[in-house]
Amino acid sequence: MAVYTQIGAEEMAALVNEFDVGELVSAKGIAEGVSNSNWLLETTGRDGSGARFILTMYEFRIELEDLPYFLSLLDHLAAKGCPVPRTIHDREGALFRRRGEKALALIEFLPGVSVSEPTVGQARAVGAALAQMHAASADFAGSRANGMGLAEWQRLFDECGPDSLASIDPELAGLVAEQMPKIAAGWPKGLPRAVIHADLFPDNVLMLGDRVTGLIDFYFACNDLMAYDVAVTHAAWCFDATGRNFSAELSQALLEGYESVRPLSAEERAALPLLAQGAAMRFTSSRAYDWLNTPADALVVRKDPMAFARRLQFYAANPEVFA
């Protein structure tokens, strides 16, 4: 939620001139991105009628070797008609530019806002957009392993340690110890795979009314089970922020929307209760780690791990949600 690096107007104008997008007219640092800095740029456009872009500077965490995967994925999906922003290539055709130790990419700006209280119509549209993305990725040549899979959740919990988990909530350590082995043992093999978004929270979807205008922030995208992506999106959209209140209407709409584009197989349906527990465990693990490792006075707002521990308990107790 910050701009970590200052880029002077003169350097920004020179940078924009490395792309065929017209002259720089405006540049505003935007308060998005935890591991990168972002600017909303306006230029005169190629034809003088104005154009807008997001400039992203990759500062931390994301390995430069993964950037071609993320950025060419955007191009691939946009070319297939998915509502994702295109990567703007520079005059030499490059997907990104280097700036010292960092990297810079120019990405199409898309209209739309991120809803905080989704409606049934919005949940349906997001389900359909997710399925469209899965289908469109079938012939994408890139491949990337899921860096936030089961082994990583376990590693994050181990780094926290049971005492620290208990300091977050007395029930948390026991829940993890009980559920992690069950999820690992039951994890399905052989379900259909594709490029998955793996982090499709409302924050990462731009909408105008019931229409999805943008799927954004693909920096967890990887090749993995499509049904797991459905489970992540379900966990992200069908509860209130506390994880205490499940919405059967949003759940039904999301799944219907998905299946309107890509029907789930019987095996995928059967696996969803466990995959959803896995999805809830994944965000419990990263939030618990961040909770314990974020200074209390940091400007970053810590997100409550228990909001996902509660989802985990809900999914374990209510497999019929996916029946």
Place this chain on the structure above:
Amino acid sequence: MAVYTQIGAEEMAALVNEFDVGELVSAKGIAEGVSNSNWLLETTGRDGSGARFILTMYEFRIELEDLPYFLSLLDHLAAKGCPVPRTIHDREGALFRRRGEKALALIEFLPGVSVSEPTVGQARAVGAALAQMHAASADFAGSRANGMGLAEWQRLFDECGPDSLASIDPELAGLVAEQMPKIAAGWPKGLPRAVIHADLFPDNVLMLGDRVTGLIDFYFACNDLMAYDVAVTHAAWCFDATGRNFSAELSQALLEGYESVRPLSAEERAALPLLAQGAAMRFTSSRAYDWLNTPADALVVRKDPMAFARRLQFYAANPEVFA
């Protein structure tokens, strides 16, 4: 440099509907403003062709009773042709809206970028824009005392205390003790007054090439000596960031630009060396206070008070700059 308050998309859309500016299309929190939160909004516009605005939420420091002064000043100056953003009034004609303890104002978006290495042509244009603003404010009805005058500098230095000032730099406490009485004793009376910006750093000017497209961030504006505003702007534009390197070319261009619109009187010219020392002292005082009262790990970058202490020494030693 942060967005302190989250506003959900649904609330933002409802808020935009309180103004006659079309429907909300996009909202991005922008990393500007130390004491307020800002969003860059895009709407469909009144005629459907699109429009952009800055939404500002006043969070701290600025007293609500001063808001009508700041916001109606923008309207007054814009109506006179100054490059300042207009305040968008809501459907009931109000300049701002309340949201609990906070206030929200919608302000016109202006193109342009803030330069970090001004050219002679840019300094001349800024001087002219400052004079234009002073002239245009002559019949502005509002009045506001300068809350950052000599008494406030002294109060800030007193709160720091000489030992803490010495911890910033061994010379600082002595410089303040020596110069503050001289500046106070010599402060001119009877020079012409107007509404002054009082903080016209390059950050607060939007430019396209040599053209000033926006003077922004009027939250220190007040009724005071126009020549003091010239001195503040001079201190802000005619040195490098360290305060070690003065540019005679930028100085000459800034003053020529100002006088191309509003010639300085002989009394104003004669007062400028001391007013410039005052301007340098003003930023030395606030930076010293912030330096000592900003946690070292805060995301806000502390600005070196010595960069203005050096300007103070320069102005004391080189009065001929304003001859």
